[in-house]
Amino acid sequence: MDKNVTIIDATQLSQVNPSLRDPVEYRKSGLSLNHIVGCPLDCSYCVRHLFGNFDQRKPQALMTDEQAFEQFISHRYFQPHITPIQLFNRATDPMLPEVKPHTHNLLRLLDLAGLTNNVLVITRWRVTSEDCKRFNALKNIKLTILVTYSGIDDPKVEPIKSSIAVNSLRLLFKHAQRYRTVLYWRPIVPGLNDSDQHIARAAQLAKHAHATVFSGLFYRKEIAQHYQSQGIPEPYTSTARRKLLPLEEEQRLLRIYQSQAPDTPIFRKTSCGVAYAHQQPDYNGHFGITELCSTCPSAQYSTCKTAWKKPDETLLSNLCRSLGAEGEPVITDRSIIVRGLDEQRRYFMQHTLGYQVHDADKPHHYDRHGRAEAQRNIL
Template sequence: MSKEAVAALPQRAREVVEYRKSGLSLNHVQGCPLGCAFCIRHTYDLWDADRPRALMSDGEAVEQLVRHRYFRPHDTPLQVFNRATDPFLPGVRGHLFAVLEDLDRRGLTNPVLVITRGFVSVRDCERLNSLANVKVTLLFTYSGIDDKRIEPHPSGTAVRSMRLATSYGPRRYRTIFYWRPLVPGLNDTTAHLARAVGLSRWADATVFTGLFYRDEIADYYRANGLPEPYEETARRKIVPETLEERILAAFARRPPDAPPLFRKTSCAVSYAHGLPDYNGHYGIDELCDICPAAQLDRCAQAHRVPTALQLLEAAGALPEATGMRVIEVTERAAEVEGLPSEQPRYYLQHRLGFQVHDAAHPHRRRRHGRAAIGWESTNG
């Protein structure tokens, strides 16, 4: 894109490096033709951008990433093209490998998450496997939604790609069955759950999660006459309590040696690489109660509860966090206030390997980090 075209983009679209919960995210290629109605691009004013276009060269983008104040070599988890396009689209794949190979040549060992619904080939697997340093995880997004008005792109594409990528071997990269978004009445029948259980064997681990139903997405649903999944919107993903119970029951019937199920992305990614959870969820018992014993041991050995002083010292590196105040630190999490956004909170979590919660947006017991919708039996 020309400099003039880039300057005309919405402000958030121009910010090609952004911290999201599962990693520092690089998005210098924007635009996607897949047309999923629930896409997060609605919230970035990018929905109408259906043709992938690069805002800058891949080399410039990687430099912005590694020079960013949030980036820590060998430590910060990274994501590539998870906000505004699919990394395995024909016009995006070359940019993806240029970024991965650049990071790898620098000798960086950071975790790198690549989320896709797209077609992954044998040649792609070969190139991914040739990366000697970065810890790549492919997360194959699968919903099983049959309504083409909501998800026009067939879920079968991700299934075939996941089977191929997982069967390729030996391999250094890891694969995740990324089961999302789960929406009551849309893709949660007994048949849907049974199919997902069967597909989960084709990955190193499974993560399930719900729908981001923000105001912008709800507006799009109404304007296009789509069935509205919920009567209200929420800033967090929606996973109703009864849906989670049914999912856990369905997966409980798998063979003992089946790949495990997780509630959180970072837990699954870390498990797949034999590492403790980089988001520091250990201590949140209601998240860990489905984790394999070996993974719990890894996380327990790495678990360190920081002091308030250590939190303040870590925040001191960030100009935007100078007003942060530590309210309380427990075995579960640190509670803070005074942060201007989620991004510095994610930085602190990853730097300390420990949960950091904002008092303005509390994490309630059992529905940790999820919307209140469908959890009326819990407080808050």
């Protein structure tokens, strides 16, 4: 282990939020490994609020990299060459100086294992030429570095200057050979960073990326409580399970972006941007959700269309039964609809079949895939 990140002792471990003690968890774009917890960047909207560790600013490790790697590849939901992988995207930033050695070590371990899985590293921190050299040395995994950029100027909302992400993105794109770089434009909040000027700056920055992915604000009650405690104006009147971005805002954003950066495709979904960057089908099977494809280049659309097919009903039925689903699944032209499966099992099924899997009790309505229903803006 790097000397800058210590392994916490049993007493400290008992104080860690129970949801963080297991370092392996499925998230939307892949199976996520997070055995280092703690981040000093203090972004007000950080998902760490949900795990009760926002005030833990010093990164600490739950175990060694090697132990985490073995636990990850032996996880019940990990499938070699299939499961998309995410590193340190829940409780720290993978490119922090004390975390970065572990990021490179895990990439090395995954690569030496001969795995060809997609691997996503999401950062808003500093990347160096030496980092790029090490990324390019990887031979097997399909690596994507997603650089989080918002253009938010308010230090109460985002203390870290967006110029850091800008510099990292430019450097990554300049040196990219075996890896790909995505501009992760988020969170976009009406009235805060969605002016014509903000969009124009993002469009110019997109020319230094292989693809752009954008999204709204993930605004849960824990984040809203932090906003209230810090006197930060609340951007919406209510919280939501899914990300918030009003439809009319999205349409205006796309119109301005595409007029200024027509050669850098923009996507609503992370896996779509990653798939385009690597010239492969979308591993999340979004092709059936046709309205998501409106910004997709024709060549990529054809790639996804060729690979996308309804699953065999017997195979699907057996898979649902083995995972503990209630009743029989319903297959539509858009998705598989199941009942009784949590996100972990639905994502496992989704990546196994390359077809969207939705919860019958949390329906996805047309043109609202991943978009929260409560949209009212109070800025």
